[in-house]
Amino acid sequence: MVYLMACFMLLLMGVCAVGMVFNIVMGNNLFIPVMPTIVKRPSQPKVVPNTLVQGPTARAPQCPDEDNAHRFDCYPEDLATQEKCEARGCCWRKPNGVPFCYFPPDYPSYSLGEVKSTPLGATAVLTRTNASSPYPKAVNQLTMDLRFETDTRLHLVLNDTASKRFEVPIATPTATGKAASPLYEVEYSHDPFGIVVKRRSNGRVLLNTTVAPLLYADQFLETSTSLPSRNIYGLGEHRGPLRHSTDWVRIPFWARDKPTAEAEEDVTNLYGSHPFYLCVEEDGQAHGVFLLNSNAMEVILQPAPALTWRTIGGILDFHILLGPDPNSVIQQYWDVIGYPMMPPYWALGFHLCRWGYNSANRTMDIVHKMRDAGIPQDTQWNDIDYMTSHLDWTYDGDKFAELPAVVKDLHDHGQHYIMIVDPGISNTQKAGTYPPYDVGLKRGVFINDTDGNPIVGRVWPGDTTFPDFTNPITQQWWLEMAADFHKKVPFDGMWIDMNEPSNFVDGSTHGCPDNELEKPPYTPAVVGGTLAAKTLCASSQQHLSSHYNLHNLYGHFEIIASHNALVSIRGTRPVVISRSTFPSSGRHGGHWLGDNKSSWKDMYYSIPGILNMNMFGIPLVGPDICGFGGETNEELCLRWQQLGAFYPFSRNHNTLGAKAQEPIVWSAATQESIRSALLTRYSLLPHLYFLFHRANKMGEAVARPLFFEYPTDNNTWGVDTQFLWGDSLMVTPVLEQGATKVTAYFPNDTWYDFYSGRPVVPVGQNVTLDAPQDTINLHLRGGAILVTQQPSTTTTASRKNQFGLVVALNRTLEAWGGLFWDDGDSLDTEGKKEFTMIKFFSSRNTISSQVMMSGYPGTKDMSLGSIRVYGVAQKPHSVMANKEAVNYSYVQDSQMLSLNNLTLPLSQPVQAMWA
Template sequence: MKSYQKLTTAVPQPAACRVEEEGAAPTPAGRGKLAPWWVGSGLLVAAVLLSALTVWVLRQVSGGWPGPALPPKCLLVPESHRFDCYPERHVVVTQELCESRGCCFIQSPPLAGGKRGVPWCFYPPDFPSYALDSLNHTALGMVGLLVRREKAYYPRDIMMLRLDVEFETDTRLHIKITDAANPRYEVPLEVPRATKRAENPIYSLDFSRDPFGVLLRRRATGTVLLNTTVAPLIFADQFLQISTLLPSRFLYGLGEHRGPLLHSLDWSTLTLWARDVSPTESFNLYGAHPFYLLMEEGGDAHGVFLLNSNAMEVALQPAPALTWRTIGGVLDFYIFLGPDPNMVIQQYQQVIGFPAMPPLWALGFHLCRWGYGSSNETWQTARAMRNYQIPQDAQWNDIDYMDGYRDFTFDPQKFASLPSLVEDLHKHGQHYVMILDPGISSTNPHGSYWPFDEGLRRGLFLNTTQGQPLIGQVWPGFTAFADFSNPDTQQWWLENLQRFHAHVPFDGLWIDMNEPSNFMDGSEEGCPPGELDSPPYTPAVLGDSLSAKTVCASAKQKASVHYNLHNLYGLMEAKATARYASIPLPAGLGMG
């Protein structure tokens, strides 16, 4: 196993926790108060002295602060363990605003470059959270009831939660927290279901009762992989938050973002909300992958996957610690114990699905660019590659092959010879790949463009709250967006591919713009008022709005509203497109 540099970060442990051993008989949870999160006289004294010194220095720099003295409980929290109680952007957090949430307020200097640093408003050790009211064993693990006795500060707090724990395999643990009384949106994807409890898990799981918390350890080393007692669990209808300490600072994943492979834990935030934008540091990009891989101090590795498709952000801080914030769905975690990185990824793929095995030619040399003015120019390029004996396995075309940038068409003048070009490529053992977008032109005379006419007739597009196709703008102009969550849309997509393949026998498809991308915010009519397009909390998305350069979050789809499905749109298009390669085509047609 590869050796990794060791860190000396200590993981604070809660004391006096009531522990639920895996083999214990079911017992109702007690209501005894959990001891403070940071225990041990040495740590407490150090924390008090450090915090007091920090406050004194800041007061000297600022000329002294008027107002009441800080509560002692606030001084107990070291800076690195201050979990943000007021994460809203573009708000000047004052002491009054902070304390209205029942939180501690201590000003701290900002980081260089205007980045957010130590939170000024943070949770005190006794901030109300959920208590584990009962816990019983099941065939696969445990089921429990979590109860909140005091409301938090976001609307529609859910006061009773259901906890499901399944020991699925020796290296995979499944923890799910959801509304105990009412169904909620869950990601509509198939995941493997365990049929029996793991016999020899390489992990142990304990709980703190009040406040509720999860403590997950690796048996072989005793390393604490999850410790959620460090900050309160919040579970409102449109704001779900849970925090955990991390056993090291070697954190990877949580894509898609531009930046170093190894994430900085110095007060950084990663937002997951698919967005079509040139890669820019600190902003959400094309995909959303709520999974991280962490290298532990001894060289072991584990991974955590949150099965949630709503807009979310992950806040990192130097404790080291991590906070998940999402604005819908449920908290559905899979933890993979590895113990090496390769095994973590294999275990992750056992849940989300393995990549398709590509054809051999797909691993070869490909040529593509925007700006081929015609099929003849594309053809000349392929011939030149042969003449100069430069290997080439596939030729691609961007949207310049289309007629008016409309899907499933090709320009009858500039690309009239496209079918012959593809035939020539095939004769030379080469392949052809073309681009497709999910936006379907909506401005053509009725009866002149089958993809839109048929999609409209069958009701296969994203709709507004009024039930009409949501119209945005992409390359062909005003467009409707295919609803790939509808099985009928998948069939319509297949039919379009078959019809076009009969004229241009392509070998692969480049599916693009499926964030989905939109040249306007929401739609040609904007987005309606309401808590889907303007939720109580908006993660730190580029543009400060869920509809920025995409469709309205309130758009209706077959499976749910776009608010829930946005981060799945590209995946659903990919699955619909992949069906094409697996369905027999008429004689003479096929994808190599």
């Protein structure tokens, strides 16, 4: 009776499954049937013909007055009519702003067969019960494979029982046994099939597919779920606030070269595809769901709240991640897709580029002026203007004849060089004069059309062919082309653009065939309305499958090819910055946010952009500082450079024809403010490097939203104008024109002004901060120890300087931190034990270090030159460092204790005390 009452209450909320429910008992591999639910749906035929609905269905749908928020769209195509809707067996009502045509509660889909235990969980066959299907080639039988892979990860796969379907060719972890103490419980409904996943600790429903029918045809797969809250994040790549609206938002996924729109928010498909969401529940617990599928798709968010996945190929391969906090969800997601690469130290410096330098001399002139101004810069870049006629793996022998000398000069000054490389390879050069095409054609490295010939599109060099990076032969060819060019211009990294892939024509120069891949039964709401819009024909053929299946993976496989080429050529950690990405791309490279605009709105949207990419496992990320398109101005560029000094990847870049926006073009006052922000960044690079190390080894995001650290504080759930480095350094930029004050939210914790050490009072609320034009607000959370270093204008020079500590005591007068240090460039320094790891901790009046590993050869030359301690309530009478009295200063107003002019060797334990 208790169960029946509970089920009745859940049914009212759309949660309790209708039909026979099976509860999985994890301890002894049994599936114990529990009492049937109150309402039992009518039985349906077990074997059905594979047909389309051609007219009104014989089954009269039950169409109660459904709450509008709980309507699930039965006719997502345009031009729905009542006749078309009812022909699908669905309900027709016409309120504004919600689907007119929606599924009735008795809509048939699949029935669940016998559930059998497996070593990892359970399996069963699902049989289609609908006598007709709204989409052709409906799959009659599905195999459900449910795997209890870890205590916090549930893996659900729905696949065609009879036929092999395309699956994403990315390795994911393989469990060896069933989870022993899972945080989840699973229930099924029998007819129609549905699955319910609950959080075991409180019974909260995290996933409930019984709210709408499962549809599974060859080119149309759809499933829906209720959501436990409206706090939904992720689902990229798109432009908009960090937290998604659930007010009937349609989010498409299909990699596309598309400049940002002028609208307030743009949820059209952009450069990458990341079908993962994180949900923060009402009590602050969190979970995530990842659909491993690379086909064109869309997600619908509706105010129930609920979510619908709709894809046009592949399989339904879900990873459900239980958290229970946001940081844990991200770690569990990265467990599936792989932890991000460890970048070389120099990649964390400041990068400078523009389209329109026009010559090697102009490029070198910018570098010289940056040096003369004393503004930090580690890497100089070139856009496509360095090439001969925009041809990959060439440089202009007239305007850029001195490019090798430019690169040598950069290297002589401890700096680096990166150039752009697009995937499109010209096919119009005279035979025998352009090896990238001649050799590539001979080896068959290009994507083919349906006739077996290289498909021809058009990009910067004119007519072009497109390498198929899923082909191992292509990856070897790419390496050879890069190696030949590196002999002439010894570049240090690769900037790979236009790799959605972008195309100036739709499909090809000859159009696309008229077939089911080009004109699927349903096309998600992609920009351009067709899959071929400004990219390749979906029916073009690649080594692993059709472009229809592989399009969203194009940039990902180019990242891998470029990563491997750089490792082979240079023998050091590679830097690959790509525009198009996919889950697990962060294992091989980084990302810039694409063609933004010089606007205050775009500067704001860059923060959700970098935070989303950190969730997606690509922490080396940043936008074009000061904006790519349009014209910037001095105030906007100053504020953006201040913010950009704290992007994980920091690069200023703009477009052809726009006025210059390098730091050296502005007034002396603005230059000084930019210099100050960048020097602050460089002083913090040891800490940033430590965060990247933890991302690489521990699965922790580098840049984080506030709610990652304070998930139970609902005031943080919508904050996307501030962010954190790691768990402790808060960045609060100015994002509005003319502002000299900024509002920051401080969670209920101990916070200090980073520069002065002054405690923030009050906390747990918004605080208005002064923000003069020479300042970006930084605050440090109590409990943190940051390792700093005296900055220089390159990382090469900075790494030779003394280190420092910034110690922020928490309410119990404790703090922790660490330093990971190696040569900053070599591969696998941890595997070779050529690194140094030091832990720092502080308790009450004592700071200590512990050398965990001392394998870096230069450890003997590393010394600690300064210590700043925040939160020291009283002026000490004496201060000791390594048992010797040292000079110190104390500021009563800010309660900051400073120890300077130290020379404490970090190769040995350090201890500082005050009394």
